[in-house]
Amino acid sequence: MRRPLLITAGALLLVVVLVVGLRQAGEDRGEAEPGTAMSREEVLEPLQPPPPVPPRLAALHAQGSELIPGALPVYEEKLRELRGFPVVVNLWASWCGPCRFELPFIQEVSSEMGREIAFLGVDVGDNREDAEKTAAEFFMPYPSIEDPRTKIRAELGTQGLPATAFYTADGKLEYLHQGAYTSADKLREDIERYAVNG
Structure with a gap:
């Protein structure tokens, strides 16, 4: 027994x-554990005055989660307009699981740092209706440029999605991160290393 x-x-x-x-x-x-999507209000709250937000960054916030057509020419124009600020560009798509995984981290950091850093999105090879749903689900306090024929992605030389490009304030592409960020802290570190101090 x-x-x-x-x-x-x-x-x-x-x-x-x-x-x-x-x-x-x-x-x-x-x-890594996936983050939780933030609401529009949660994302925008840290970006409200005071103190005042520089007008060019405030203009980006006013276009939060909008999809802008125009692909590569519009992308290059936006980068020229943002000279003087470090710029972080996140390439994503609604059909990309790792993109959806990292979007809460992008939301968190862009909300925290959006008074000094310019953020842009690039929606790559996507269906507009699906992209609009994703942009509504994961509100971004900046617009995304549509890249239906993947011209921007080709220009940057990314191998897949997601990818994040870091530009210095003088407009130099300092670093291209391939793959999803697994935490907001890792994204913050790369912004400091490549966009701010690059």
């Missing part, structure tokens, strides 16, 4: 050890 009881207890202990070990292994690998 005692032997089956000991075997059962031993098997149960082994299962507990395996579950704890697997959970710790996942934490050690730094597996």
